Amino acid sequence: MEPALEINKLRKEYKDFKLNDISLHLPSGYIMGLIGPNGAGKTTLIKLILNMTQRKSGEIKVFGLDNLTHETDIKSRIGFVHEEPHYYGYLKVKEIRSLFSRFYTNWNNDLFFSLCGEFSLPLNKRIAALSRGTKMKLSLALALSHDADFLLMDEPTTGLDPVFRRDLLRKFSEVIQNENKTVLFSTHITSDLERTADYITYIQKGEILFSCTKDHLFETWGLVKGGNEVLNRETHRFFKGVQRGPYSFKALTADKEKVRRAFSGKNILIDKPSLDDIMFLLSKGEINA
Amino acid sequence: MLKHIRRELIFNQTQLYIFAGYMIVFWIWIDWQDIPFRMSLLFLSFVLPLFCAASIQAREEKFKAWTLNCSLPTNRKTLVLARLITSWSLIFAAFVFGLLFSALFQENPAFLSQFLEPKSILIFLLLSSLFLAFLLPFVIRFGISGVIIGLVALQVLGVITLLLAQTSSNKDNILRSFLHSIINTVKFFLDHDPTPGFLLLLFFSAAAVNIFTFKFSQFLFARRDF
Numbered sequence: 001m002e003p004a005l006e007i008n009k010l011r012k013e014y015k016d017f018k019l020n021d022i023s024l025h026l027p028s029g030y031i032m033g034l035i036g037p038n039g040a041g042k043t044t045l046i047k048l049i050l051n052m053t054q055r056k057s058g059e060i061k062v063f064g065l066d067n068l069t070h071e072t073d074i075k076s077r078i079g080f081v082h083e084e085p086h087y088y089g090y091l092k093v094k095e096i097r098s099l100f101s102r103f104y105t106n107w108n109n110d111l112f113f114s115l116c117g118e119f120s121l122p123l124n125k126r127i128a129a130l131s132r133g134t135k136m137k138l139s140l141a142l143a144l145s146h147d148a149d150f151l152l153m154d155e156p157t158t159g160l161d162p163v164f165r166r167d168l169l170r171k172f173s174e175v176i177q178n179e180n181k182t183v184l185f186s187t188h189i190t191s192d193l194e195r196t197a198d199y200i201t202y203i204q205k206g207e208i209l210f211s212c213t214k215d216h217l218f219e220t221w222g223l224v225k226g227g228n229e230v231l232n233r234e235t236h237r238f239f240k241g242v243q244r245g246p247y248s249f250k251a252l253t254a255d256k257e258k259v260r261r262a263f264s265g266k267n268i269l270i271d272k273p274s275l276d277d278i279m280f281l282l283s284k285g286e287i288n289a
Numbered sequence: 290m291l292k293h294i295r296r297e298l299i300f301n302q303t304q305l306y307i308f309a310g311y312m313i314v315f316w317i318w319i320d321w322q323d324i325p326f327r328m329s330l331l332f333l334s335f336v337l338p339l340f341c342a343a344s345i346q347a348r349e350e351k352f353k354a355w356t357l358n359c360s361l362p363t364n365r366k367t368l369v370l371a372r373l374i375t376s377w378s379l380i381f382a383a384f385v386f387g388l389l390f391s392a393l394f395q396e397n398p399a400f401l402s403q404f405l406e407p408k409s410i411l412i413f414l415l416l417s418s419l420f421l422a423f424l425l426p427f428v429i430r431f432g433i434s435g436v437i438i439g440l441v442a443l444q445v446l447g448v449i450t451l452l453l454a455q456t457s458s459n460k461d462n463i464l465r466s467f468l469h470s471i472i473n474t475v476k477f478f479l480d481h482d483p484t485p486g487f488l489l490l491l492f493f494s495a496a497a498v499n500i501f502t503f504k505f506s507q508f509l510f511a512r513r514d515f
Binding site: 047050051052053054071072073075076080082084086087088089090091095099100102103104 | 292295296299300303351352353354356357359360361362363364365511512513514515
């Protein structure tokens with residue numbers, strides 16, 4: 001089966017930031033979570049996929065099709081949720097449906113109204129009067145109502161209350177029951193990824209530091225804790241990021257077995273890292289290339 | 290394309306009412322001040338595209354609609370074409386509405402009938418196309434600041450012309466000659482007999498200007514990031 005998304009050596013340059021020749025691969029039928037600090041390039045990457053931003057070089061293929069040459073076909077198969085949904089504020093919820101439905105051949109009115117009911121969306125209320133969370137729900141309802149093969153979401157859970165966030169993640173899992181559906185979503189809320197994602201991609205300063213399955217990440221990566229006396233130039237190279245305290249350190253390794261062997265006989269503890277640990281140590285810790 | 294024009298018209302539905310209001314004021318003013326036909330036609334040719342481009346863009350920026358539009362299953366070429374067609378739809382709707390409204394109280398039917406002559410309509414089409422060609426690409430590329438930059442550039446040009454006219458004894462300075470040549474061209478169009486050849490020339494000139502506007506806007510819009 002064609003991968004849902006293939007990115008090769010993608011480059012985008014701004015005055016003070018660049019996305020630096022990144023490559024990414026997402027097979028069809030999986031959920032990929034895109035994490036990274038603010039300004040890492042997550043939104044830029046998503047906008048590049050939709051051709052909302054012009055790339056400098058590189059290639060993006062969605063379902064095997066180039067995203068520039070087959071822009072319209074690709075977008076008709078994508079359900080997009082923007083981090084700040086922008087709709088014509090004076091339209092009512094039901095009116096925006098009428099506007100959207102004409103652009104998608106697979107639009108399903110029954111599904112839309114059912115989702116509006118499920119998300120408690122007020123059909124006769126003007127969009128300008130909706131809260132950010134409700135606009136996000138509307139955005140999701142619109143994205144899910146045209147039988148999209150690929151859901152592309154930029155911070156979809158931001159601004160949502162915890163109850164709806166859980167509902168939404170459950171919805172993702174339901175969507176993915178159909179093995180042809182694929183989801184790529186960026187988020188700051190790492191617990192969302194731990195619940196749902198099959199793949200995790202970490203992006204920082206415009207570079208992908210890792211992109212792998214969640215299982216692989218938690219099987220091979222480790223959070224190493226120990227006294228500062230075991231940390232030296234030689235042992236430091238085993239770590240992706242290190243946080244030193246006055247007497248002890250916490251470090252992240254991409255190969256915990258290697259660390260276990262290298263530190264055998266020394267007093268260290270290797271735990272399973274959380275995504276929060278990984279994000280923190282990669283972004284704030286002393287980094288090894 | 291129809292769904293795009295429909296989207297644009299839904300998006301700009303408030304503008305239709307604002308245009309209607311503007312045209313009412315404009316025609317009352319023409320009648321009240323006894324503005325001659327030629328001046329009225331020129332005024333309409335410049336003000337309608339300006340009002341159209343600026344007001345559409347103001348709404349665009351208020352609702353950040355390009356972000357939404359670019360995420361829909363379409364490409365930028367279609368979005369630009371839809372915007373150009375919508376602009377013309379609004380301009381013509383305002384033009385026709387203004388004439389109909391004016392017919393209610395205008396005591397001199399001959400004055401109104403001049404606007405409906407093929408030559409007047411085609412001159413209006415050409416002049417509006419030229420002004421839209423100046424405004425639309427910048428609006429599409431740079432947003433409302435594009436309109437402001439365009440207008441400021443025109444004002445600066447006017448100020449420079451005045452300064453040059455006052456400080457220079459040379460009556461043939463470049464700017465003055467340039468402006469005179471524009472005025473003379475417009476006069477030439479207005480005074481020319483409406484022969485079929487001349488009308489065709491006006492029509493094809495307007496069409497060529499609009500094709501340029503479309504291509505140039507498309508070129509600029511393709512380079513815009515959202």
